[in-house]
Amino acid sequence: MKFSIERAALLKAVAQAQSVVERRNTIPILANVLIEANGDDVMFRATDLDIEVVDKAPAKVERAGATTVSAVTLNEIVRKLPDGSLVTLTEDGASGRLTIEAGRSNFSLATLPKEDFPVMASSEYAANFSAPAPVLRRLFDKAKFAISTEETRYYLNGVYMHVSEADGGKVLRCVATDGHRLARIDAALPEGAADMAGVIVPRKTVGELRKLLDDDEMQIAVSVSETKIRFATPTITLTSKVIDGTFPDYTRVIPTGNTRKLEVDAAEFAKAVDRVATVSSERSRAVKLSLDEDRLILSVNAPDSGAAEEELAVSYGDERLEIGFNAKYLLEIASQVDRENAVFLFNSSGDPTLMREGNDTSAIYVVMPMRV
Amino acid sequence: MKFSIERAALLKAVAQAQSVVERRNTIPILANVLIEANGDDVMFRATDLDIEVVDKAPAKVERAGATTVSAVTLNEIVRKLPDGSLVTLTEDGASGRLTIEAGRSNFSLATLPKEDFPVMASSEYAANFSAPAPVLRRLFDKAKFAISTEETRYYLNGVYMHVSEADGGKVLRCVATDGHRLARIDAALPEGAADMAGVIVPRKTVGELRKLLDDDEMQIAVSVSETKIRFATPTITLTSKVIDGTFPDYTRVIPTGNTRKLEVDAAEFAKAVDRVATVSSERSRAVKLSLDEDRLILSVNAPDSGAAEEELAVSYGDERLEIGFNAKYLLEIASQVDRENAVFLFNSSGDPTLMREGNDTSAIYVVMPMRV
Numbered sequence: 001m002k003f004s005i006e007r008a009a010l011l012k013a014v015a016q017a018q019s020v021v022e023r024r025n026t027i028p029i030l031a032n033v034l035i036e037a038n039g040d041d042v043m044f045r046a047t048d049l050d051i052e053v054v055d056k057a058p059a060k061v062e063r064a065g066a067t068t069v070s071a072v073t074l075n076e077i078v079r080k081l082p083d084g085s086l087v088t089l090t091e092d093g094a095s096g097r098l099t100i101e102a103g104r105s106n107f108s109l110a111t112l113p114k115e116d117f118p119v120m121a122s123s124e125y126a127a128n129f130s131a132p133a134p135v136l137r138r139l140f141d142k143a144k145f146a147i148s149t150e151e152t153r154y155y156l157n158g159v160y161m162h163v164s165e166a167d168g169g170k171v172l173r174c175v176a177t178d179g180h181r182l183a184r185i186d187a188a189l190p191e192g193a194a195d196m197a198g199v200i201v202p203r204k205t206v207g208e209l210r211k212l213l214d215d216d217e218m219q220i221a222v223s224v225s226e227t228k229i230r231f232a233t234p235t236i237t238l239t240s241k242v243i244d245g246t247f248p249d250y251t252r253v254i255p256t257g258n259t260r261k262l263e264v265d266a267a268e269f270a271k272a273v274d275r276v277a278t279v280s281s282e283r284s285r286a287v288k289l290s291l292d293e294d295r296l297i298l299s300v301n302a303p304d305s306g307a308a309e310e311e312l313a314v315s316y317g318d319e320r321l322e323i324g325f326n327a328k329y330l331l332e333i334a335s336q337v338d339r340e341n342a343v344f345l346f347n348s349s350g351d352p353t354l355m356r357e358g359n360d361t362s363a364i365y366v367v368m369p370m371r372v
Numbered sequence: 373m374k375f376s377i378e379r380a381a382l383l384k385a386v387a388q389a390q391s392v393v394e395r396r397n398t399i400p401i402l403a404n405v406l407i408e409a410n411g412d413d414v415m416f417r418a419t420d421l422d423i424e425v426v427d428k429a430p431a432k433v434e435r436a437g438a439t440t441v442s443a444v445t446l447n448e449i450v451r452k453l454p455d456g457s458l459v460t461l462t463e464d465g466a467s468g469r470l471t472i473e474a475g476r477s478n479f480s481l482a483t484l485p486k487e488d489f490p491v492m493a494s495s496e497y498a499a500n501f502s503a504p505a506p507v508l509r510r511l512f513d514k515a516k517f518a519i520s521t522e523e524t525r526y527y528l529n530g531v532y533m534h535v536s537e538a539d540g541g542k543v544l545r546c547v548a549t550d551g552h553r554l555a556r557i558d559a560a561l562p563e564g565a566a567d568m569a570g571v572i573v574p575r576k577t578v579g580e581l582r583k584l585l586d587d588d589e590m591q592i593a594v595s596v597s598e599t600k601i602r603f604a605t606p607t608i609t610l611t612s613k614v615i616d617g618t619f620p621d622y623t624r625v626i627p628t629g630n631t632r633k634l635e636v637d638a639a640e641f642a643k644a645v646d647r648v649a650t651v652s653s654e655r656s657r658a659v660k661l662s663l664d665e666d667r668l669i670l671s672v673n674a675p676d677s678g679a680a681e682e683e684l685a686v687s688y689g690d691e692r693l694e695i696g697f698n699a700k701y702l703l704e705i706a707s708q709v710d711r712e713n714a715v716f717l718f719n720s721s722g723d724p725t726l727m728r729e730g731n732d733t734s735a736i737y738v739v740m741p742m743r744v
Contacts, residue, residue, distance in 0.1 A: 070677065080647045105682045107648075271454075275449065276477075
């Protein structure tokens, strides 16, 4: 194998590959990236056995071939090469080494046989559709903060993507919850997605996917089977197993009868929550919301360290209400709001509270109260 | 006590104070900052019993007084207040609380009695002098990378500041070493410093001092006794115990007979070292320098992972030489060079090597070789 490639193109492909590689693993070949040169392209493939990413980069291939080298070391080397370098990678098969040349620098890395590299089995995908990058970005970005980190509740360790109904029409919906809060985000159903099985996309996959979604103009090809999901751009293919479990019936958790409506400037609210939470001890970061006619008082009382109180002018017309929340949860939810106003719908101090952005019901959040 | 103060002035003073406070300590009052309002100023004092910092900020004092509160919490609160706020701090003595008001925010923090706060005993300082901030910055910045972190060699855990001779005249000198490398930085002797006792300034003090030295126009008043050192600007006073030990005779370590001279572009050299070191395992980061007529080859050979080599055009006219160094030490030394060229003076592959910036002998570095 021998090919030459621009340093920038090489770095982009290798960086994406090495981020999938787990830092600690007991199977040596999983630390490696599989490099396959053929025609006018080189493919860089990395996997942790649950996720596989394949990056394709244009290169001048002199001799086709394939080998595997440490993804982290290759990434470090390429990162440190001068910008604008032309990099030549050569492997002659006999030496068991890959040489990397650029200008006056010369590296040789130990290889492992390409035959040992675990390539993810191909699947039949029942549903295939295409979605603009900003749509997928919104669906996953706004949901992911609510993903559970509790390993025993493995079926909550991801974002549940499925087809649902809203306002009488079908939507593509992402839901995440950890039992304390929940995010439910809808988007118009793309053509071809209607028959998609509901799948739980693991947290790590959501993180890797994010890197494919930065380009606003990009269309992402999505393929879904009952066990796998694949996201593809013209140069990158990300394939992931989905979580083998049943996502709980989240609809029961979303309150429908909450009528007490608070409207508040989202940025002001988040800053005020952050300030009053300063005095509380790390563990029980409870913030109390006291609501009265067009007035919200946020307060924290931490007997050991102190107390804090802040008043905000809000829109609220219902009867007096006092309700407590975990400060971190309130902050995370408030920071999802892209518009000016956050709308909270309360029932009683013991019931789940609903939050949305203005009057937009395509992104709603639920947060459980705390006793204060 | 009651006073009002601009948020920016308060933040600056409290931030400096809280950075001295140790995050974990068993004596509760050491987590606090002592606030003393009097006249037109408020003093903020924090200590870890080895270092004391006092910040003075202008304020509108309505009622003189003093109290102590958590430095970290106060800093967090002030940091989160809106820029431009006027902050009012009030303590009535009876409640055991300090209230902090700004706009619609209101905080109250638990206090501890001011009488319990350990104020550092005042000292007689035998030497008093003044030095421009850039001079002290250079002395300590260029020396501190070589400070030892080995706790058993406590007398190396700081920068040895003392009066010495160079080129027949007296100089103010800072030296640090960890046994593997050494930095020796000289500056013109300030008036009044000639009788100063040599003192070892602890690592943490060097870090805190750095924050006083950002303003190029600032004159720093330095006072030195055998047990303490004090650095003062018009608003900040940093007092520190010095390390109670004898700094070893470092002059024995500095080679004087090294004649093989290598001159190299410092930035190019550092980048090349960084690149070739990529392939080596973390532990023995040995880089080999192979010198020949106007040519330097840097190489690393790590049997497990690979090898790397890079050639640099240099100025070298002596006989062939091969010598190995720890890559991290070489990098740290090369990054001290402000000018274009680093000059290395070698003897043999087993002897300490000397490095300086061009022909300037007011900053020299020594690094021990490694077998490769």
